[in-house]
Amino acid sequence: MKGEYAWRYNLMASGFILAAFLIIGRLISIQNSEDGKLLSEIGKSYLTQLHTYYPARGQIYDRYGHLLAANRQMYEISLNLYQVQNAETVAFGLSKILSNNPSYQNPGFYNEIYNFANQNLEDAKEFEKTLPFPISQAELDQLIDWARRYASMPVAKKSKDQPSLAGILYRPRPVRYYPEKMLAANILGYVKTDGSGVFGVEQKYNDFLAGEPQIWYVPIDPYQAQDLPDVHGGSDLVLTLDREIQARVEKMLDEALQQNGSESGTIVVMDPKTGEILAMASTPRIDPNEYFDFEDIINGETPFNRAVSQTYEPGSVFKVLTMAAALDAGVVTPDTTYLDTGVIEIGGVYVYNWSNTVWGEQTMTGCMRHSINACLTWVAKQLGPTRFYQYLQRFNIGRLTGIDMAGEDPGILRLPGGVWYESDLGTNSFGQGLTVTPVQMLMAVSALANKGEMVMPHVMRSSVTDGRQYNTLRSVIDTPIQAETAETITEMLAISLEDEASNALVEGYRVAGKTGTAQLVVAGGYHPSLTNASFLGWGPVDDPKFLVYVWFEKPVSSPWGSEVAAPVFSEVFKQLVVLTGLPPDSTRLQLAGR
C-alpha cells in the first residue's frame, strides 16, 4: 500500500519544489530587471531629506554696543508640486500679494509660477521651487488670510476648480536690516537679497559676517541617524564708530552743505594714537534698507564713500607734510627765513602765491600761517626730489592705507624716473599735481599728531566669533618723522592758527591745523574759481585725542578753506569734547597735576 501510492507524494513534492524554484527565480529576475533597478533607485531617493541651513549674518555694533546692522525675520516661500491643487490660484495669489514687493516686479512672474505649478507630476523634472527673494511678515499674513478665505468658500464640483493655495510652503529666514537707517551708511555698505555685502564693511568683511550656508542630506532611516554638522554662524563686528559722534557729524555736514552750497562734503574724525575712526560722514548717503534706490542717489561716478574712494588734489593742507619732511631732514628750522617775492621758478615753470600776494621775509611758521606757495616750493627745492619723495612715500602718499573698507583708492603720486617733471616738485610741495583721499591725509598727518608714529586707520574694533571677542590691535605703519619734529610742526601750526585768529580755534582747547584751498582740476588746467576747501586739524595739542578732516567740494558761499571748512572744524571739535567728556585744557592739566 505504502509503495503503491508513494509516487503521488513524490509527484506533489516535486510540484511544490518546482513551484518554489519558479518563485525564487522570478524574484531574482525581477530584482535584476531594469524596472527593478529603477524602483530601487526611486526608493533610495526617499531615504534622505535635503536640508539647507542659512546661518544668520553676523551683526554690526558701534563701539558702545549699539546695533547698527541687524537681522530681521522674513520668510522663504517654496512651492511643492505634489501639494498644489489649483495652479491658477497659487500663481494669482502670489503675484497679487507680491505686486508691491520691489523684488517681484518682473512682469513674467505670474507665468513663471503658473507654468511650474501646472505641470503634470509624470512630466515634471523638479518638484519643488523656492522663490528667489524672501517676503515680509505682512505679506505672509496676507497669504494666510487668502488661504483662509479660500477654505471658507463652497466646495466646487470638480476638485481642480476649487480655489486653493495648497502647495505653498514657508520657512522663516533672517534678512539684513539697518535699524539706524542712513546713519553710517557710507561706512556699513549694504547687503543684497542674495546675502552678499556691497561697499563698506559689509563687503570688506563679507565672508567673516556671512558664515557659510550648509547643505546636507538627513537620512530618514533611523538606523542611519547621524550627528548633524556643526554650523557656525557669522561673526559679529564691533566698529570703532561712536554712534552719537557719527550722528552729530553727519548732521553738521548736512547743515554746512546747506549753508555753503557745496556740491558734496566729507568729515572724518580719527583717534591719532590708535587709528580708530570715530566718525566718517560723506555725501550723498542712502538708506541701506532701500538699497534698490542706490542708482537714483549715487549715480554715475559718484563714489559710495568719498573718504576712502574720492581722490582729489589736497592743496595747502599738504604743506604740513612738506614742512614736516624739511624739518625732520634738518634743511630748515621754524625760524629759518625766506624772502617771498610772490613767485618762484622751478623746472622752467613759475609758481605764484594765491592771490599773487607778496609776503616779504617770512619764517617757516609765517610761511605756514600765510600758506605761501612760493615758500613751500623753495622748501621742497632745499630738500631735493630724492628726499622729498622718500618722505612722501614714507607718509604713504600714493599707496593704499589698508583701511578695512571696500573701494579704497590709492591716489596718484608721480615719482622721478617715471612721468615726472621738475616742476612737479614745486606743485607737489603745496598739494597740487598729486591726488589723495581723505583717509590718506589722515593717516599721514597722524604721524604729526602722534609723536612721529603713523597709525593705520581702521573701523573694526573687535570681532566676536564662536563666543569669544577678539580685539584689533593698534598698528603703527611707520615712523616717517621723529617725535621732536612732530612736536615742532604741531607747535608751528598751533601758533599759526592763534596768530591769525583762525575760525578753527576752539575756546578752552589748544588745536593745531592747516587750511586748504585747492583749485579744481579741469581739462587743460585749473578752474579759475571752483575749489576744494578743506581743513585738517588735531587737538588738544599737548595730548591729541582727535584728528579731524573737513572737506567741501565746490563751495559757493566762499572758495576759501579758512572761511568754509575751518569753522566747521571748530564746531565739530566742540561737539567732540562734549560727547567724550573731555574737559578744557586748563581743567585737564589741573586734574592731571593732582
Next chain:
Amino acid sequence: MEHVHRLTRQAYSQAPWRSQTQWMGFFLLVVVVTALVAFIYLNTTAKAATYGRQIQDMQVNIYYPQTAITVQVDQEITQLEPQGEAETKSIEELHIEIADLEGKLAILISQEVIDAEAAELDMQPNDPGQTMYLVVNGYSGRQEANLAPPPHLERAPASSLPAVYKQSLIDWLKQQIVQTSHMFMEEVSP
C-alpha cells in the same frame, strides 16, 4: 564470534528511541540557540531603531521645518491655521526670533528716536562753555562694548573615560557580583 560481537554491540548500543531522542534534543538545541540569537538581534535592532528615531525627533527640534499655508485632506479642509507648527519651537526658529527682537529693540533706541524724544522734551545739545566737570572717584568713564569673553588658552581635559571602558571582563564580573551581594545584604538586614 561474529554473532557474539553483534549481540554485544546490540546490548551496549543505545535503544533506537534513545538515539532518536538525542537527535531531537540536538535539533531542538539548535532551534533554541537560533531563537535566542534571533531574539537578541531583534531586541538590539529594535532598540537601535528606537534610539535612531529619538535622535531624529530631537534633530527636528533644531531646525525649523517648512510649513504649509493650508492643507486639504479628503476634500475637507481640516485646518485653516498653518500646519506643522511644533509645540516647542526649534532652536533655529528661536535664534531667528531673538535676532528679530534685537533688531526691533535697536529701532526703539535708535539715534533718530532718541533725538526726536529729546526734541520733544525741548532739550538742546550741550555746549562746552555750559559744561561743568566734576571729579568722581572710581568713575572710569563710558565703557566700550564687551559682547563676549576674550579668548583664552583652554587646557586639554584629562582623560575622562569611565572605568567600565578600562576594566577587563573578569573585573567587571567581579564588580557585578560584589554589587549584587551588597544589594542582597541590604535587603536582608533592615
